[in-house]
Structure formats: C-alpha cells, structure tokens
Amino acid sequence: MKHLAWNCRGLGNPRTVRELHLLVKEKSPDIIFLSETKCRRERIEKIRDKLKYACSFSVDSRGRSGGLAFLWKEGVEADLDSYSQSHISLLINASNSSLKRTLTGFYGQPIKGKRNESWDQLRLIHSRIQTPWLCMGDFNEIMYQDEQFGFGTRPFKQMEEFRLALVDCGLMDTSFIGSIFTWCNKREGLDLTKSRLDRALINEDWANLFDINQTHVLPGQCSDHNPLLIQSVNSEVVPKRRLFRYEVAWSNREGCKELIKEVWRQRILERTKLKDTRARLEGCREKLQAWSKEAFRT
Template identity: 45%
Template sequence: MSLLCWNCRGLGNPRTVRVLHHLVKEKKPNVVFLIETLCRGNTMEKIICKLGFEGLFVVNPIGRSGGLALLWKENLFLEIFNYSRQHINAIIRNEDGSPGWKFTGFYGFPNAARRWESWELLRLLKTFQPSAWLCAEDFNEILDQSEKQGAALRRISQINQFRRALEDCDLSDLGFSGPRYTWCNNKRDDNFPQERLDRAVANTEWCSRFNYVRVQVLEAICSDHNPILILFNDVPYETGPSRRAFKFEAKWQLDPECNDISKAAWEQEVLESNQLKDIRARLSACQRDLTRWSKAKFRRDAELLKQKSRRLLELQGTNSPNQIEDIKQIQKDIDTFLKRSKMLMLKPHLDALTFVHVY
C-alpha cells in the first residue's frame, strides 16, 4: 500500500495539476493527501475525474489560503472520522476483517504564534480509536537544527514543543530517502533557506503492525514543497517484473501511425471457425501490435522524463543555491514534456465517484 502526500500550493494552476497527474500515474498511490489546494469541492471533482480515484473528501479553503483534500481508491475501506482546517482524520480498514488503523493528514499552522495549537490538536487526535496511528505531511516545524539550512536558526523552544507533542502521542519519525530538505524558497540569495517540514510519523502499535515501511522524498517539479511517498506492508516488497493489463492510451490517437497499425493488424488474415472467435483474434492482434509500437515509439520519451526527474532529485539534494537556475530549467523541461505528451487525456468515471463536500 502507498500514500502520496503533498503541499501542492494551489491546484488552480494547470501546471500543478499536470504534475499531480504525473505523480499518480508513476507512483500509483492508494491514498493521496493534499494541502493548500486553494480549491473548493466542485473544482476538486473535476480534477480527480482524470486521476482514477473514486473517493474524495474536501475541506474548502478560506479566501485564498488553505484547503485540504483526501482521495482514495474504490477498493479501500476508508471512512472519514473527523476533520478541521488543519487535518483530515480517517480510519482505514482491512479487507480480511482485521482491526483497522488511523491515518491523519496534518497541516501545522504556518504562523509560529499559533503553532502550539497544532500540538494540542495532535494530542487530541491521539485519543481517538483505532489506536494504531500514522500521521503525515507538513508540520511546519523541524525536530532539530540540522533539519534547517540558511536564514536564522529556529528557536529551541519551538523545536522542543514539537518534540514533546510527538513524545506525548508516542509518535516517531519514520525516516526518509531522497533530499534532506522538503521545503525551499527557490530564491538564489545568501540565505537560501531550506527546511525539512514534510514528514511521516507513526506510533509503536502502527509500526509493529507494518514491518516494512519506506518514506521517499520525491522531486519537487513545482511548488516549494517536495511530495512524500509512504510505502508499507506486512511482507517484503516484490521487486520482480509484473505484467500490466493492456490499456489504449488516448495520446496514441494524436499520432497518425496509430491508425495505420490498428488497420493493418485488423486486416490480417485470420482462420477461425466463427465470427466471435474471428473478432477476438483480430482484437488480440491489434493489442499485440499496438503494444509493440507504443513501446518503441514512446520508450525514449519516457526514459528522457525519468532521466530529468532523477537529475532534478539529485540537484535538489545538493542543497546549493548555485543550482537554482538549473533546477528551474529542469522543472520547466519536465512540465513542457508533460504538456506535450498529453498524459492527462483520461476518460472520467463520474458514475463511480463518491464526493463529500465540507463547507
């Protein structure tokens, strides 16, 4: 199972929506938690129609700030338990009937003067069942000075308040792989502030239930926050090859070769005893030939995108202001690629959606 969490800084920007689609397609999360969506429920409905999620819970922004959203797959037994402007609390139950566990998508108050309210909210959320608890995303605070670079040091009292709140809730940091800092102001100056604000924490009971847990800090293609991907299971991850079901991609229609490939495959000589078997054989030929053609046609583009994404992650991990211009250029290149490749042309499934609006 996997959860994607991201302070996206506004889904009203088409570029951010493209990146979200790309992340969902590449990482295939079961749950997505978004912060600072700056979008109301009706806008979020339109966005998730193309993402393949059936569940949506929205906490609307106030004016031009805030906004939370939780998205989940249809086969997931997820129930919203409570929420506020700073969190969404959900219970995730297992198909086998074993006890469920609690997931909290959390957004710490950006205003340092109100940060104490975030920690009181955490303590309150601890009291709700089930007791196995995973909490993740933007806490707007660091655990020690090593999680901050540039600008003034954080006050020790602020750090200690965060630490005490996690201790009181029996929450421990799950660690990470990838860039050390998850937030950057993206400005080339002497201070060049960077901080690790986005993280995943869990209590002892949750950690004992899921022995294999990984938290990956992903590349920041847009927004000043890196997304984080949480992967976990009670068995080791399978790394072997898997066979994917055939899916006709809408972007293929933009290439004239697609029609030629389909026509040639359909008109191949087929020796079958009845019409139904004849049609099945022709469809199988189209599937086979289109799959081979698409792999040859788009593999280079896909590999180029992966190379740029890896390079972006590498540069963001250097923590150097001298790399800002290179980072921005690669971010622009990736967005141009996503726009050109028409990755977002997916058929909406409105009938299968479950929408919940919170006003």
C-alpha cells in the same frame, strides 16, 4: 499500501494538476493527501475524476489560503473519522484484516505564534486513537536544527514544543530516502533556505503492523514543498525485484564514495540499530542503482 502527501500550494494552476497527474501515473498511490489546495470541493472532485480515483473528502479553503483533501482508489475502504481546517482523519478498513487503521493528513499552523494550536490539535486527535496510526503532511516545523539549512536558526523552545507533542502522541518518524529537506524558498546564494517541514509519523501499533515503513522524498517543480511517498508493506508482500550487487569497480569512479557517505550521514530515526542499518543500506541501493546507470551510460 502507498500514500502520497503533498503541500501542492494551490490546485488552480494547471501545471500543478499536471504534475500531480504524473506523480499518480508513476507512483500509483492508494491514497493521496493534499494540503493548501486553495480551492473548494467542486474543484477537488473534478481533479479526483481526472485522476480516476473513486472517492474523496475535502475541507474548503478560506479565501485563497488553506484547503485539505483526501482522495482514494476504488477498493480502499475508508470512513471519515474527524476533520478540521488543519486535519482530516480517516478510518481505513484493511481488506485482508479486521484491524482498522487511522490515517491522518495534517497541516501545521504557518504562523509561529499559533503553532501551539497545532500541537494541541494533534494531542486532541491522539486522544481518540485506538488503532495503528499514520499521520502525514506539512507540520511547518522542524525537530532539530540540522533539519534546516540557510539563514537564521529556529528557537530551541519552538522545536522542543514540537518534539514534546510527538512524545505525548506516541509518534515517531519513519525512515526516509532522498533529501532531508522537503521545503525550499527557491532563492539563491545567501538567501537560500531549506527545511524539513513535511514528514510521515507513525505510532508503535503501526510500526508493529508493517515490516517496512519508508518515506521517499520525491522531486517537485510547481510547489516549494516536495511530495512524500509513504510505503507501508510487509516482507511477504514486497514485490520481487532484480538482485542488487555492488560492483568493486564502482569505487574507482568519481562520485561513488561521496554518494555512500551522503546517505550514511542522513538522519534516520529507527527504534533499533538493525532497522536503522537496513534503512541506510536500502538508501545506498537506490542511490547507487540510479548513479550506475548514469556513470556507465554508453
């Protein structure tokens, strides 16, 4: 199953809606979570129909801020579990299993002084969870200092409180492919700041349910946040793809070694070294495939 999570920074802009439409056309996610929609239910439903999705549930914005929405395809059985101004939780009924799953779209408090309210909310959601759980969205916080680049540093206590909340909730990061940073202030020079504010988190039951849980950080244009594509699949249902082989001649081309080093330096949080290595190799495969097409274009 594929999930798309995106802080779109407002769906009143036609360019943003077009970008969302292109994302859906290219990635075909089963379920979409949007935060900071800055609109009301009627607007969400029009966009849902334009995207040809069957169902939706939304939380209206307050004035020109906030707003959350879930959209899902026909064939996905989903029931509303709980919601607030900062989250929506759905109970998903898998078609090939009697086991239900909880899917939460989350939006962390943008105001630093109220950030602990978000972690209390997350703990409250966790207290209801008795199923495999995927929690995705914009948490407005980083876990470690190397998840931020640019001016200023995050107070240790601020990051520690986020980490403690995740420990209390039994949540862990999925592996990811792409940039470690998911938000950028789009400034230049010394004013440039980038952070990893958006992520997908799973509990142990969800990790045991799927062989592969991977987050792809996608490029974005209209928002200052990157969309996330979260894939949860089992090996037997992974679509067949062309066998990838590393060519020795590539090492003589400029950029190949640097690309591999960049992937290997990325923080990938897996429960075992084997899964960590597999995630890094998968990242190298995808990067090298794209690089080789450009490097050897005739």
